[in-house]
Amino acid sequence: MLGELGVQLAAATKVDAAVFSIAAVFVLAGAIGVVVARNPVHAALMLVMTLFGVAVLFVEQQANFLAAVQVIVYAGAIVVLFLFVIMFLGVDRRENIALEPLRAQRPLAAGLVTAGLAGLLLLGVAAHWSVGAHSVAGRLRDQPGGDVAALGRAVFTTYLFPFEATAALLVVAVVGAVVLARRPPRARRVDSEDTSVPGDAGPSGEHTAGEVVGDPMEALAKTVADAVVSRLVSVAEDRPGGRPEGRPEGRPEGRPEGQRQEQPVGEGTAP
Amino acid sequence: MSLSGNWYLALSAVLFAIGAFGLLVRRNVLVMFMCVELMLNAVNLTFVTFARMLNDIGGQALVFFILVVAAAEVVVGLGIVVAIFRRRAGEGTTADDLHIMRG
Numbered sequence: 001m002l003g004e005l006g007v008q009l010a011a012a013t014k015v016d017a018a019v020f021s022i023a024a025v026f027v028l029a030g031a032i033g034v035v036v037a038r039n040p041v042h043a044a045l046m047l048v049m050t051l052f053g054v055a056v057l058f059v060e061q062q063a064n065f066l067a068a069v070q071v072i073v074y075a076g077a078i079v080v081l082f083l084f085v086i087m088f089l090g091v092d093r094r095e096n097i098a099l100e101p102l103r104a105q106r107p108l109a110a111g112l113v114t115a116g117l118a119g120l121l122l123l124g125v126a127a128h129w130s131v132g133a134h135s136v137a138g139r140l141r142d143q144p145g146g147d148v149a150a151l152g153r154a155v156f157t158t159y160l161f162p163f164e165a166t167a168a169l170l171v172v173a174v175v176g177a178v179v180l181a182r183r184p185p186r187a188r189r190v191d192s193e194d195t196s197v198p199g200d201a202g203p204s205g206e207h208t209a210g211e212v213v214g215d216p217m218e219a220l221a222k223t224v225a226d227a228v229v230s231r232l233v234s235v236a237e238d239r240p241g242g243r244p245e246g247r248p249e250g251r252p253e254g255r256p257e258g259q260r261q262e263q264p265v266g267e268g269t270a271p
Numbered sequence: 272m273s274l275s276g277n278w279y280l281a282l283s284a285v286l287f288a289i290g291a292f293g294l295l296v297r298r299n300v301l302v303m304f305m306c307v308e309l310m311l312n313a314v315n316l317t318f319v320t321f322a323r324m325l326n327d328i329g330g331q332a333l334v335f336f337i338l339v340v341a342a343a344e345v346v347v348g349l350g351i352v353v354a355i356f357r358r359r360a361g362e363g364t365t366a367d368d369l370h371i372m373r374g
Contacts, residue, residue, distance in 0.1 A: 016274045024282050031286055031309050035293035040301050047305050050286075054312050057282075060273060061323045066334050070315075073338055078308065078345050085349045086301055089356050095299055101367060109295035117288040121281060129277045130324040137329030140322055147331065154328040155335060166339045173343035180350035183357070 019060055027053035038094045044082045051075045062141070065148045279320040287313035298365040300352055304345065311341050 026049055033046030051074045058067035100106060137158055143150040155163050290309030297303050315334045322330025355369065 020274045020278060027286060031289040034305050034309060035289060040299055043302050043305055047308060050309060051312065054316055057279065057316060058319055061319050063319045063331055066319060066331055069338055073342055078342060081345060081349055082301060085353060106296055109292055113288045113292040117284055120284050124280055129280055130321055132325060134325050135327050137327055140326050140328045150328050151331050154332045159332050162336055166336060169343050173346050177346045177350040180354045
């Protein structure tokens with residue numbers, strides 16, 4: 001089998017073989033870099049290398065449109081999204097990958113993946129890699145307009161319904177991302193109440209907020225804090241028997257939103 | 272004439288194996304996501320190679336849809352990651368930290 005592959009390699013032009021070899025080196029080096037990089041930012045940059053190598057292999061196989069989309073969507077959007085999330089979460093610090101809580105996991109994973117890869121390659125060699133009917137969905141080569149026009153015709157005729165479903169999928173993804181990324185004001189209120197002492201929590205939290213804010217903001221913060229404290233005191237005095245434990249009860253309804261939002265800010269600067 | 276498709280298929284199999292290994296071994300959620308992207312790219316390369324070997328446009332059309340689904344998957348997945356780790360600020364972003372449902 002290897003001899004046959006060698007004959008095929010010789011039959012291809014030297015340029016194609018060189019392009020494939022260099023792109024393959026880039027792809028594999030980038031993939032290994034993603035797996036072994038300790039810093040997530042380095043892993044993302046290694047991923048870019050792999051994606052560009054795959055794009056070169058796409059061009060090499062007359063998939064010009066997909067190569068362009070690969071660079072634009074993957075390297076241009078997805079990796080940037082990864083980097084944005086890494087920076088946003090502040091996890092761009094080194095990770096100790098020598099630490100492994102499960103002792104058997106790495107050998108087991110390596111063995112499993114090697115066995116699967118060997119089985120796959122053996123199957124490919126035994127089955128002559130590609131068998132099946134040619135040009136079922138439409139011819140690829142020697143089409144008017146090249147592969148871009150051929151792909152466009154296929155997408156807008158044969159695959160029209162999946163294409164429309166793709167639009168629905170994208171809308172669902174956008175809505176889901178917005179819902180997930182949006183911080184609901186109610187959750188913020190619950191968080192701020194959880195961190196404070198139950199019972200007489202509100203006024204004391206407001207007091208620290210007023211004290212720790214720096215000089216330029218001090219007057220404004222003091223004003224807001226005093227207003228909130230007086231409001232809370234009046235509410236607590238109105239209600240006999242102290243404040244109940246339930247959250248809707250613990251939050252007085254007459255309190256304006258803006259004053260309540262001050263509390264997490266003050267607590268964040270407290271330590 | 273371009274290189275025989277066997278080489279591309281073997282390369283994409285190796286790429287898929289590296290991605291699967293990374294997904295099994297790494298603990299950082301974001302790096303695990305990147306390994307999923309590696310596996311998706313290996314499959315894309317396989318589809319493009321089969322499209323060329325069989326002279327069939329269907330493979331390339333499928334890659335087009337895979338790209339769209341991958342983009343949507345990354346958006347929603349990263350949204351979930353951000354939502355989780357904003358609720359649990361300062362507790363790290365490894366999969367080991369997400370043991371709240373452990374029995």
